[in-house]
Amino acid sequence: xxxxxxxxxxxxxASGGLGTACYGLTKGLKNQGAEVIFVMPRVSKDVTSSHxxxxxxxxxxxKRSMREKIDEIIEIDSPLTPYMSNEEYLERKxxxxxxxxxxxxxxxxxxxxxxxxxGRDLYSEVWRYRQKSxxxxxxxxxxxxxxxxxxxxxxxxxxxxxxxxPLVVHIHATEFDxxxxxxxxxxxxxxxxxxxxxxxxxxxxxxxxxxxIERYGVDPSKVITVHNAVEQKDSSMLEHKLxxxxxxxxxxxxxxxxxxxxxxxxxxKKVLEHDPNVTFVVAGSGDMENFMMRKAAELxxxxxxxxxxxxxxxxxxxxxxxxxxxxxxxxxxxFGITPLESMRNGTPVLMSKQSGVSEVVRHCLKADFWDVxxxxxxxxxxLEHAPLHSMLVAEGAQEVKRFTWDTxxxxxxxxxxxxxxxxxx
Amino acid sequence: MVAICFYFQVHQPFRMRNYHVFDIGKDSNYFDEQKxxxxxxxxxxxxxxxxxxxxxxxxxxxxxxxxxxxxxxxTALEQFERYSPEVIxxxxxxxxxxxxxxxxxxxxxxxxxxxxxxxxxxxxxxxxKKIEWLFGVTPKVFRNTELIFNNELAIELEKMGYKGxxxxxxxxxLDWRSPNYLYKSVSAGIPLxxxxxxxxxxxxxRFSNPEWKEHPLxxxxxxxxxxxxxxxxxxxxxxxxxETFGEHQWEDKGIFQFLEHLPREFLKNHDNSxxxxxxxxxxxxxxxxxxxxxxxxxxxxxxxxxxxxxxxxQEAALKHLxxxxxxxxxxxxxxxxxxxxxxxxSDHFYYMCTKWFNDGDVHKYFNPYDSPYDSFIAFMNVLxxxxxxxxxxxxxxxxxxxxxxxxxxxxxxxxxxxx
Numbered sequence: 001x002x003x004x005x006x007x008x009x010x011x012x013x014a015s016g017g018l019g020t021a022c023y024g025l026t027k028g029l030k031n032q033g034a035e036v037i038f039v040m041p042r043v044s045k046d047v048t049s050s051h052x053x054x055x056x057x058x059x060x061x062x063k064r065s066m067r068e069k070i071d072e073i074i075e076i077d078s079p080l081t082p083y084m085s086n087e088e089y090l091e092r093k094x095x096x097x098x099x100x101x102x103x104x105x106x107x108x109x110x111x112x113x114x115x116x117x118x119g120r121d122l123y124s125e126v127w128r129y130r131q132k133s134x135x136x137x138x139x140x141x142x143x144x145x146x147x148x149x150x151x152x153x154x155x156x157x158x159x160x161x162x163x164x165x166p167l168v169v170h171i172h173a174t175e176f177d178x179x180x181x182x183x184x185x186x187x188x189x190x191x192x193x194x195x196x197x198x199x200x201x202x203x204x205x206x207x208x209x210x211x212x213i214e215r216y217g218v219d220p221s222k223v224i225t226v227h228n229a230v231e232q233k234d235s236s237m238l239e240h241k242l243x244x245x246x247x248x249x250x251x252x253x254x255x256x257x258x259x260x261x262x263x264x265x266x267x268x269k270k271v272l273e274h275d276p277n278v279t280f281v282v283a284g285s286g287d288m289e290n291f292m293m294r295k296a297a298e299l300x301x302x303x304x305x306x307x308x309x310x311x312x313x314x315x316x317x318x319x320x321x322x323x324x325x326x327x328x329x330x331x332x333x334x335f336g337i338t339p340l341e342s343m344r345n346g347t348p349v350l351m352s353k354q355s356g357v358s359e360v361v362r363h364c365l366k367a368d369f370w371d372v373x374x375x376x377x378x379x380x381x382x383l384e385h386a387p388l389h390s391m392l393v394a395e396g397a398q399e400v401k402r403f404t405w406d407t408x409x410x411x412x413x414x415x416x417x418x419x420x421x422x423x424x425x
Numbered sequence: 426m427v428a429i430c431f432y433f434q435v436h437q438p439f440r441m442r443n444y445h446v447f448d449i450g451k452d453s454n455y456f457d458e459q460k461x462x463x464x465x466x467x468x469x470x471x472x473x474x475x476x477x478x479x480x481x482x483x484x485x486x487x488x489x490x491x492x493x494x495x496x497x498x499x500t501a502l503e504q505f506e507r508y509s510p511e512v513i514x515x516x517x518x519x520x521x522x523x524x525x526x527x528x529x530x531x532x533x534x535x536x537x538x539x540x541x542x543x544x545x546x547x548x549x550x551x552x553x554k555k556i557e558w559l560f561g562v563t564p565k566v567f568r569n570t571e572l573i574f575n576n577e578l579a580i581e582l583e584k585m586g587y588k589g590x591x592x593x594x595x596x597x598x599l600d601w602r603s604p605n606y607l608y609k610s611v612s613a614g615i616p617l618x619x620x621x622x623x624x625x626x627x628x629x630x631r632f633s634n635p636e637w638k639e640h641p642l643x644x645x646x647x648x649x650x651x652x653x654x655x656x657x658x659x660x661x662x663x664x665x666x667x668e669t670f671g672e673h674q675w676e677d678k679g680i681f682q683f684l685e686h687l688p689r690e691f692l693k694n695h696d697n698s699x700x701x702x703x704x705x706x707x708x709x710x711x712x713x714x715x716x717x718x719x720x721x722x723x724x725x726x727x728x729x730x731x732x733x734x735x736x737x738x739q740e741a742a743l744k745h746l747x748x749x750x751x752x753x754x755x756x757x758x759x760x761x762x763x764x765x766x767x768x769x770x771s772d773h774f775y776y777m778c779t780k781w782f783n784d785g786d787v788h789k790y791f792n793p794y795d796s797p798y799d800s801f802i803a804f805m806n807v808l809x810x811x812x813x814x815x816x817x818x819x820x821x822x823x824x825x826x827x828x829x830x831x832x833x834x835x836x837x838x839x840x841x842x843x844x
Contacts, residue, residue, distance in 0.1 A: 274446060362782045365798055377445040381802040387741035388801060395779065 001416060002035045004142040004159060006133065006152035008082050009040055011312065017228075017337050018082040018172050021204075022148060024231055026070055028409025034416075037140055038070045039155070041078035041129060043096060076132045079118060080125060080151055083178060083254075085287070089122040123186055130154030137162045144416045148172060150187055153194030160197060166419035168412075169198040170226075173258075174211050177332040180257045192216050199419040202226045202412065204335035205356020211334075226411045227360050229403040230340035235317040246279045247383045250323035250347070252316070252338055253330075255286035260329035260352065260369045265292065267329070269299050270376030276304070278383065283308040283319050320345035324389065325382045329369045330355055339364060343400040348392035350378050360403075363395035426696035427651060428660045430618065430705050431493035432568070432591060433667035435473070436534050437465060437501040438772035440793050444803045449810045455764060460793065462508045469509040472671035477515040479670075479681060483688060484524045491688045492524045492699040495667070496568050499532030499552050500770060502559065513559065520560040526701035527556050529564035529587070535769035536733060538569060538578060539720070540747040544769070549585070566590065566702040570771050572620065572664070572723040573730065576612035576716065583613040589706040591664065594619035595721045595728040605658020606712035607705065616706045617715065620664040620723060624650060629665040633678035641679075644686040651691060659709045660700065664723070725780065733774040738801040743774060745808055753811065756818040765811060768804070776800035 007022035026036050079092045119125030133155035137145075146168045147156035153169055160167040175183040175191055195201055195216050201223045203209035209225045212218050249268070253259045261282065268280045282292060282305065289307070296305040311319055320326060326342035326349050333355035340357065342349050343364070351358050352369035365382065367374040382389050442457040483491045497516070505512045519525050531537055531548035532555065538545045549567075557563055566589040567582050574592035582590050594604030604619040627647070631637045639646070654661055666673065674680040691697050700708065724732040733739060746768055753765045777797045794800040 270447070362796070363779075365802075366795065373445055373447060374443075377447065377806075378802060380446045381805065385738075385741065385801075385805055387737040388798065388805075391737045392798070 001033075001144065001413070002037065002142040003029065003416070004037050004039070004137065004140060004145045004165075006039050006145075006147035006155045006159075008148060008152075009042060017335065018149060020231075020337055021172060021228055021335075024229055024405035025409060025412065027231075028229075028405030028407075029412060030070075031406055032409045032413045034409075034413060035071045037072045037074065037142060039074045039076060039133060039136055041080040041151075042075040043077065043079050074136055076129060076136075077117070078125060078129050078132070080122075080129060082149060082151070083173070084122065086122040089125060093118055126151050126154060126190075130158055134158045134162060144168060144419060146170065146412070146416075147194075150175070150191045150194065153190055153197075157194065157197045166199040166416075166423045167197060168200045168202060168415055168419055169194045170202045170204075171195075171208055171212060171334070172204055173334045174208065174215070176211055176215060177208075177334050178256075178258050180331060198222070199422060200224060200415045202415060204228050205359055207354070207356050207359065208334040224411070224415055226408045226415070227356065227403075228335045228337055228340075229405045229408055230337055230344060230400060232344070232401065232404055235314065235321075235345060238314055238318055238321060246277045247275075248279050248281055248323045248325075249379055249383075250281045250283065250319060250326045250342075251329070252283040252311070252319055252326065252342075253328070255282065255284050255288045255292055257288065258330060258332055259284075259286075260331045261286075261288055261292055262295070263329040263331070263369045263372065263375070264327060265295055265299065265301075266372045267327070267375035267379060268296075268301060268304070270372055271379050272301060272304055274376070274380050275383070278304060278379075279306060280304055281306045281308055281319065281323065283311050283316075285310040316341070317345050320347045323347050325350060325379060327375070327379065328352060328355065328357075329375065331369050333357065340400050340403055343396035346393050346397055348382055348389060348396060350375065350382070361399065363392060363399045365392070426698070427654050427658070428698045428700045428705065428708070429651065429691065430660050430662045430700050430702060432528065432662070432664045432702065433493065433495050433669075434568075434665070435495055435497040435501050435667045437461070437468070437498070437504050438534065438770040439500055439504070439767045440464070441773070441803055441807060443794070443799070444806045444810075446806050446809075449806055450813045453764070453810055453814060455807045455810075456767065457793070461504060465504045465508040468668060468672050469505075469512055471676070472668050473505075473509070473512045474515065475676070475681065476667065476670040476684075477512065477519060479685060480525075481515065481519050481522070483685065484519065484522045487688055487692065489522075489524055490692060490699060492526075492701050492704070494526040494528055494566075494701045496528035496530050497556075498530065498534040499548075499555050500534060500767065502555055517560060520562060524701075526566070526703055527560055527562055527564050528591070528702065529553055529556070529567045531570055531769075533766050533769045534570050534771055535766075536570060536573070536743065536771050536774070537769055538573065538581070539730075539734075540743060541750055542581070544747075544750060545581075546585075548766070548769075566618075566706070571732075573720050574617075574717060574722075575720040576610045576718060578720075579610035579613040579615050579617070583615045587615060589616040589618060589702055591618050591662075591702065592620070592717075593721050593723040593728055594622055594662070597719075597728070598715055598717055598721055602713060602715075603658050605654050605661055607660070607709045608713045608715050609711045611714050611716045614711075616711055618660070618662050618702055618705060621661050622723070624661055625663045625665050628663070628683075629669045629673065632669075632674045632680060632683070642683065644683060644690045647683075647687070648690045648693075652694060652697075655696075659712075660705050662705075724775075731780060732778050733771055736777070736779050736797075738798070739774050739777045742777060742801060742804050742808075745805070749808065749812060749815065752815045752819075756815055758814070758818055761811065761814050761818070768807065773800065773804055777804070 008019045010023040011019050029036055119128045137159035144166050145156050145159045148170045149172050156167050175187045195218045203212055203223055203225050206225050209223050212223050213220045251264045255261045271278055296302055320342045326347050328336055328339055328351045330352050335356035339349040339351050349364040351366055353366050354369055358366050365378045367378055439456045440460055441455050444455055532551040533548055537548055567587045568591040572593045604621045608617040632642055670680055720730050721728055753762055776792050776794055777800050779797050
């Protein structure tokens with residue numbers, strides 16, 4: 001079976017759940033005997049030639065490891081990254097152009113090179129990506145089309161039109177999840193278009209499946225839940241110890257409304273009233289980063305808060321390892337792979353009940369993200385009761401071994417077959 | 426001839442509310458009164474009231490030939506008194522017929538035998554007094570919490586003067602032997618009645634399971650199985666939770682009709698009879714000796730202690746609970762002691778069990794918490810608050826002493842002045 005997949009760059013180049021899921025899933029699909037032609041947006045070398053270090057690391061290591069998993073990689077020159085906002089898009093585009101410009105040219109950056117190549121805003125870039133992908137869909141030979149989240153749905157729809165092959169769309173996060181229920185109409189419409197054009201929809205949790213059915217008016221019979229998994233790797237050799245003796249509670253993820261960083265702050269405030277010797281580490285970046293710093297100071301917690309910035313690669317594993325507890329207070333988390341990563345690193349997890357991962361993980365603590373008292377109660381309990389902590393560590397490490405990518409990959413293959421069968425009818 | 430010995434366990438714990446770390450030192454109401462009331466009222470309506478009324482009519486119908494036994498925990502009795510006193514009056518009526526035996530156990534359905542002999546004796550005494558006061562009878566036969574039994578318990582019970590004890594007829598204990606005789610442990614002479622788990626669980630667990638190949642279970646079929654014991658045993662011990670009737674097996678599945686018809690069919694054979702545990706002990710000889718070193722129980726497939734002592738959080742909670750026993754009792758604070766005792770109920774540790782993550786879901790059905798970890802957290806927070814109360818008591822005792830000493834000084838001074 002040949003799969004034309006419209007996905008996203010793999011870690012460590014890309015951060016976040018979507019690239020990680022694409023990586024794990026393609027690896028699992030390979031084990032299931034499927035061939036994958038992987039199409040992804042990536043800024044072409046010519047435009048970012050000053051990114052020497054990044055590019056070389058990418059080309060030598062990552063690409064090689066990608067090649068091992070994927071039969072063919074096709075890059076479409078585009079600065080798109082998963083879940084970027086229009087503002088983030090403009091920022092990235094401008095920073096790309098500034099790299100091969102003199103100081104004076106930056107002053108007049110409106111007429112720069114990248115503006116000629118890339119779309120003037122996010123939406124026109126997504127449209128451009130859709131058009132570009134048609135060429136690939138025309139030239140390649142494949143049995144099924146599989147695409148990941150809204151920016152790639154257009155590409156998938158066009159490929160289906162061109163080839164007549166069945167379309168499987170994978171939903172990792174809906175616009176409702178990302179925006180805290182304030183969807184952008186353009187994005188919503190594109191998601192809806194993708195869902196209705198699809199033969200099968202794969203949702204990363206029952207929570208997401210329900211959202212798809214209820215908010216996008218989709219026939220339930222074509223929506224299948226495929227819970228994510230986590231890469232099974234051993235990072236036990238990593239150096240990670242902090243010199244100080246205070247307990248560490250970790251937030252790791254995009255610092256944006258969907259991830260509930262503000263609820264982390266309010267729970268921290270409660271914890272510190274009970275025990276002032278706790279350090280809260282916030283790892284990640286995002287639009288609420290400044291708010292977090294300001295608010296932590298406002299609540300008198302500056303000395304208990306550490307902002308680690310954006311982490312990648314081994315540093316992510318190190319962050320989990322130095323923590324006594326990882327908290328994922330997301331207000332709406334379609335799945336959430338990070339708790340599994342934390343468990344793999346031997347760190348207990350407190351996750352919001354409003355997450356897909358909470359449907360499948362048992363050896364962890366769960367709370368409603370808005371129930372600050374309960375969140376704090378559970379944070380304090382893990383830090384205070386050694387048997388609770390050690391049991392969550394031991395049982396969690398065992399449990400996470402069940403979540404290999406072979407399981408979701410197997411379900412994908414089943415879904416492909418179902419889609420092919422229904423198209424043949 | 427075959428005798429059936431029915432024993433029904435009646436128990437309700439005082440469930441705790443989701444007690445937070447922020448409640449410590451501020452709020453010492455640990456128990457979820459609303460939930461306990463609701464559950465008691467529901468189970469009384471579905472099981473306790475209709476089943477006890479039915480048993481009463483069966484005793485009358487068979488003019489003393491239908492007999493059975495109960496063990497009712499103190500925590501259940503207290504909640505009957507509080508939320509459903511009618512249940513107590515029907516049990517009284519049943520007691521007055523003389524066809525029903527009440528067994529002895531720990532008042533709080535606790536694991537105290539395994540952790541504190543002192544507390545074990547105190548709870549057994551409390552329970553005996555409660556049964557005497559409510560039903561006017563003194564229990565002579567013992568059953569330990571969840572049928573937990575080992576050689577050591579036999580010795581202890583013999584010293585306490587019990588006539589007999591009930592236990593699980595677990596495979597690891599009986600091996601090739603039949604549960605349908607009276608046994609004793611190698612350690613003491615006290616007679617041992619062993620549960621016939623196959624025939625008991627046919628009613629208690631499998632009765633309305635459509636997947637079971639014997640479903641539906643009819644009275645003639647069941648009585649046929651019982652009659653087969655004839656010649657290969659003397660007594661069939663049918664031990665089960667009382668909540669089997671109407672709560673675990675529903676009325677619309679015919680469980681009440683089954684119970685009602687059972688004696689009619691069974692007593693058709695005039696050699697058959699129903700006996701209470703005391704009657705079994707006085708009617709049959711001890712046929713064998715069993716060496717039960719490791720405790721057995723009637724819980725789960727393992728039939729050991731792993732439902733309550735199977736993981737580190739259960740052990741930590743139990744250890745901590747019994748560590749504070751002495752200081753709780755020395756406080757002489759009645760309310761504190763009573764609260765502490767309610768925590769000894771085995772259910773609290775059952776809620777912390779993580780075995781069911783891998784297999785059956787029986788535990789989840791009975792668990793008022795979302796997760797075993799949540800129940801541990803609430804339990805430990807409550808213990809923390811108790812320690813806080815103990816310290817307050819200690820402080821106030823010290824200041825009391827100090828006050829009295831100061832008074833002494835004053836008096837001496839006065840005496841001096843007078844002289």
